[in-house]
């Protein structure tokens with residue numbers, strides 16, 4: 370088992386012990402041990418193999434033996450027993466606002482509440498307010514929290530849906546009776562949040578394939594199975610549909626189930642206008658609904674279907690009835706960016722602020738995945754909760770980055786780290802003065818503590834854009850998908866200001882943000898504003914967000930030229946210098 374998984378289990382043991390009311394020293398020891406593991410730079414396997422766990426701070430014999438067991442066997446009976454002794458509903462209750470382990474324990478001990486549903490009933494019966502340490506206000510807060518979570522209970526982050534869909538698609542592809550298969554629906558269109566996953570297969574043996582699908586590992590529950598369709602719930606809670614059609618129907622079914630519904634409606638109207646009928650089974654020479662193969666206009670691929678309707682092939686990301694038909698009719702669809710064109714990320718964190726890894730680790734990983742550069746933009750001092758850097762630490766970090774880059778130069782490595790900051794946008798300006806910013810290669814300005822009024826947030830963002838040393842605005846709406854709404858802001862006015870000042874806008878590629886939203890990018894692009902697809906990486910594996918960010922950029926009609934970080938290092942440096950030279 371790897372370091373991060375071991376750390377997560379230690380963390381969970383700490384929480385479980387808290388729920389059981391264990392003494393705080395013991396529970397804290399597990400939380401601290403998890404932190405310690407996250408910050409070690411040597412491979413954990415090596416430390417275990419050399420029997421050196423005892424050298425880690427706070428690792429007594431009991432902890433050492435548990436970690437060693439996890440690393441070598443991948444399991445820990447102590448953890449498994451502990452987990453099965455605590456109702457899973459208690460852990461779920463911890464996600465509610467203002468509810469910590471102590472309160473959960475109290476609710477469980479005194480009211481017998483063991484799930485979120487039971488907690489809701491207890492609140493509605495006014496039993497929670499009466500408990501010591503709770504009161505009316507916190508009872509209401511719990512009820513609001515439950516309602517808020519329920520609102521999103523059946524929606525999922527795109528990244529989670531992609532991870533869940535991948536092994537299922539692989540398994541379908543491997544089945545001997547499956548001829549073609551694909552994901553469709555909102556997942557294929559790269560929507561930022563997903564209701565359910567849709568699969569389409571073509572086969573001569575639909576029953577065999579459907580039987581196989583509902584029995585796949587990863588399927589937690591079967592909701593229904595008919596002759597051509599099955600619905601299941603995957604482990605992790607995402608629902609998935611599979612449709613089985615004949616091979617001649619595949620292109621039509623794929624197009625239909627990819628949607629969107631709005632896009633499909635226009636497609637069908639175009640068919641009708643030509644005296645035809647379009648549905649999930651085909652495009653038919655018919656004035657009525659039909660599934661008659663004799664009447665079908667043969668299309669082996671979606672490209673051929675679009676061609677029949679006098680359209681260029683419309684990439685799935687654009688199928689939202691947002692102007693794609695006009696463009697496809699007149700050969701004006703943009704050539705959408707490919708994620709492989711990205712050369713690095715310009716907004717990332719390290720353990721200098723709230724990231725997990727060292728500069729060396731970050732650089733090595735970025736190189737390994739084929740990047741040409743990677744900017745280090747840790748938080749500025751106002752973000753104290755994220756361990757933001759003051760000027761002194763920032764200077765130190767710059768020196769450390771310069772030394773690393775010197776090493777790369779000596780080794781003949783082309784890769785470079787870029788110095789930078791994610792500087793906080795404050796009420797009266799930025800968290801660093803201009804002379805500090807001017808020495809950094811990359812400056813991202815972000816609003817982390819917004820005001821209540823729209824006009825005030827708009828003013829602050831525009832002012833940041835007007836600063837000649839700010840290259841780009843970070844996560845400009847501040848939304849956290851399925852969790853927190855955007856702050857109030859006039860994004861159109863902000864985009865206009867960026868256009869005027871030559872400031873770029875980030876497409877924050879974290880699956881929880883995907884901010885600026887794809888719906889705004891066409892306007893930004895028309896205004897000439899450039900996009901930067903940034904990982905906002907806090908850990909090495911966040912580098913994979915580049916790909917996710919690119920699929921959402923495609924949804925915003927962006928081409929390679931619209932995206933700054935498709936440029937090689939020398940061109941990027943020129944582009945970075947440009948804004949400052951306007952001044």
Ligand code: DGT
Nearest residue numbers: 554555563564565567625626627628629630633634
């Ligand atoms: P989701 O699952 O809520 O994230 O969004 P979708 O777009 O994946 O929707 P879903 O799973 O209900 O259906 C998949 C596609 O099937 C949808 O994008 C378009 C097509 N579809 C489903 N129901 C209808 C319908 O009533 N009319 C039309 N024209 N298309 C439909």
Ligand code: CA
Nearest residue numbers: 554555565566
């Ligand atoms: Ca769907």
Ligand code: CA
Nearest residue numbers: 565566567610
């Ligand atoms: Ca569906």
Ligand code: ZN
Nearest residue numbers: 791815843844
């Ligand atoms: Zn940020």
